Amino acid sequence: MSPFKYIWGMLFRLFPCPEKTGLLRIRNPGPESPVLVTCNFYITVRRLLRALKGIDAWVLVADSKGVNVWCAAEGEEFNTHSVVSAVKTSGISGKVNHKNLILPPLGAPGIKAKQIKKQTGWSVYWGPMRLKDIPVYLEAGMNREHRMKRVTYKWFERVDTALGSLFPFYFLGAIGCMIFAGHLLLGYLVTGAVVFIFFMTLCPWLPGKSGLKKVILPEFILFCILIAVSWMDVISPVHLKANIIIAMVMMLIYASELGGLSSIMSSDLDPFLARLGIGAIGNINFAGTVRTELLNGYRKINYNKDKCVSCFCCSEICPRGCWEIGEDKRAVFIKRENCTACRACLVQCETHAINAEFDQ
Amino acid sequence: MDKASKGHVTAVKKAVACELADADHVLEIGCGTGELAQMLVSQGSVVHGFDMNAAMIEAANERIQRNHLEDRFKATHMGVDGMDSLPDAFYDAVVSTLVFSELSDDERKYVFKHSARVLKPEGIIVIADEVVPENIFMKLFHKLIRLPMLAMTYLITRTLTTPISDLSGEMKKGGFKIKKEILRHGGSFAMVTGKRSKGV
Numbered sequence: 018m019s020p021f022k023y024i025w026g027m028l029f030r031l032f033p034c035p036e037k038t039g040l041l042r043i044r045n046p047g048p049e050s051p052v053l054v055t056c057n058f059y060i061t062v063r064r065l066l067r068a069l070k071g072i073d074a075w076v077l078v079a080d081s082k083g084v085n086v087w088c089a090a091e092g093e094e095f096n097t098h099s100v101v102s103a104v105k106t107s108g109i110s111g112k113v114n115h116k117n118l119i120l121p122p123l124g125a126p127g128i129k130a131k132q133i134k135k136q137t138g139w140s141v142y143w144g145p146m147r148l149k150d151i152p153v154y155l156e157a158g159m160n161r162e163h164r165m166k167r168v169t170y171k172w173f174e175r176v177d178t179a180l181g182s183l184f185p186f187y188f189l190g191a192i193g194c195m196i197f198a199g200h201l202l203l204g205y206l207v208t209g210a211v212v213f214i215f216f217m218t219l220c221p222w223l224p225g226k227s228g229l230k231k232v233i234l235p236e237f238i239l240f241c242i243l244i245a246v247s248w249m250d251v252i253s254p255v256h257l258k259a260n261i262i263i264a265m266v267m268m269l270i271y272a273s274e275l276g277g278l279s280s281i282m283s284s285d286l287d288p289f290l291a292r293l294g295i296g297a298i299g300n301i302n303f304a305g306t307v308r309t310e311l312l313n314g315y316r317k318i319n320y321n322k323d324k325c326v327s328c329f330c331c332s333e334i335c336p337r338g339c340w341e342i343g344e345d346k347r348a349v350f351i352k353r354e355n356c357t358a359c360r361a362c363l364v365q366c367e368t369h370a371i372n373a374e375f376d377q
Numbered sequence: 378m379d380k381a382s383k384g385h386v387t388a389v390k391k392a393v394a395c396e397l398a399d400a401d402h403v404l405e406i407g408c409g410t411g412e413l414a415q416m417l418v419s420q421g422s423v424v425h426g427f428d429m430n431a432a433m434i435e436a437a438n439e440r441i442q443r444n445h446l447e448d449r450f451k452a453t454h455m456g457v458d459g460m461d462s463l464p465d466a467f468y469d470a471v472v473s474t475l476v477f478s479e480l481s482d483d484e485r486k487y488v489f490k491h492s493a494r495v496l497k498p499e500g501i502i503v504i505a506d507e508v509v510p511e512n513i514f515m516k517l518f519h520k521l522i523r524l525p526m527l528a529m530t531y532l533i534t535r536t537l538t539t540p541i542s543d544l545s546g547e548m549k550k551g552g553f554k555i556k557k558e559i560l561r562h563g564g565s566f567a568m569v570t571g572k573r574s575k576g577v
Binding site: 032107270 | 457461481482484
């Protein structure tokens with residue numbers, strides 16, 4: 018393990034941290050051993066290997082440009098081609114006597130399971146949401162318990178994902194403080210870290226569905242404190258006031274992309290930037306993508322029951338459990354309000370029974 | 378891209394085209410917008426190019442229509458994993474510029490395996506790409522200057538490239554005899570021409 022790559026991957030998740038692609042042998046795998054596919058983000062590969070401790074398995078590391086499963090699938094960097102190419106070029110066919118691939122379910126927005134079957138002959142089985150459930154999942158004959166199909170956003174997951182995405186902004190802020198206001202640096206570092214832990218810990222209980230709505234109450238409280246401190250004119254309030262302002266700004270930054278960090282909430286930032294007319298930064302597109310247009314309400318998820326072939330892909334893959342199967346064995350979009358526009362159902366529905374047409 | 382590279386990419390493609398002056402049927406791996414293919418067609422070749430980037434294939438098809446190359450150049454949306462669908466012993470040459478550094482080790486092996494299969498017995502392969510310099514000082518210098526370039530490339534194209542440490546060695550292992558190897562830019566860029574070994 019490379020400590021530098023681990024730290025880079027943990028703190029700078031906005032940038033790639035690639036692991037070598039190809040086939041890995043875990044312990045002593047044989048022809049019957051399971052084949053698990055993952056992306057080539059360094060941290061993900063390390064964590065998968067840790068989860069497979071004591072299990073004989075093959076791990077196929079497919080190219081995702083060094084980006085994690087969820088982000089790479091959303092950005093279409095971890096896609097059908099990545100998996101097809103890994104299957105065909107790794108030589109896995111000659112090592113096992115089955116044709117079953119276990120894929121990370123958060124890869125569903127980028128990977129078309131049925132296309133993989135068509136192009137390689139390998140069947141796709143979606144694995145459990147959490148790596149730690151893999152041993153139980155394998156023991157149960159690749160059957161997912163209900164809880165393994167749904168995504169969570171627990172404290173560790175919130176801190177883990179937010180740390181990797183927000184640290185670069187925290188780091189840039191620290192450099193800015195060092196250059197322009199060295200006397201505020203210590204306060205900035207402490208306040209930024211405290212606000213981060215506070216916000217990530219309390220966010221499930223803060224009112225509002227999106228990050229920007231959740232931040233309203235704490236921002237209001239901090240604003241009241243700021244007014245009170247100014248009004249009371251206590252001893253040396255300048256640093257205190259500066260730290261409160263820092264806390265307000267930092268919380269706003271943390272909240273602005275809280276949804277985008279998780280697969281349980283909708284992104285705020287992308288649709289907001291698209292509405293402002295900022296279509297892209299570099300090669301990261303905000304405007305024009307199906308997801309952004311869904312979030313901005315320009316499109317909406319439609320379902321054509323007549324085209325449904327009862328494959329149950331939608332109910333199997335939705336990380337939020339928005340789809341259920343009715344008595345007539347057809348899908349029902351039962352929890353529209355939970356939809357985060359991840360597009361997993363859209364991508365997996367080959368008959369286009371589920372589509373995202375422009376809202377009239 | 379060519380503006381960003383100050384014309385180096387076009388220069389590389391011209392050099393590659395010169396190597397393939399006698400080839401009738403050429404397979405281009407990662408044909409992009411079809412710039413090299415058009416050069417090859419103007420030399421008399423018939424080119425089948427493929428690229429996994431749909432936007433590139435669209436641009437290549439526009440080029441085909443604009444220059445009436447329909448009979449001489451075909452552009453297919455396909456990745457290297459689709460090479461197993463190509464016919465045996467059909468092409469006189471296989472060519473690739475600035476694509477190998479984007480492929481994984483397994484994909485490169487796969488490309489060589491299928492290139493050997495699709496080439497005629499006297500067929501040649503020409504690969505031009507970024508390589509790791511052999512000289513230790515150049516290797517260090519290359520690493521230093523490459524880092525900001527890599528960041529810039531990622532921001533513009535969202536792709537990561539990995540210079541190949543032994544392109545000729547990989548080509549030999551893939552069933553080719555090395556005919557010519559030209560190194561440029563302090564040994565950080567190579568154009569390697571190989572000939573299909575007998576019995577492959």
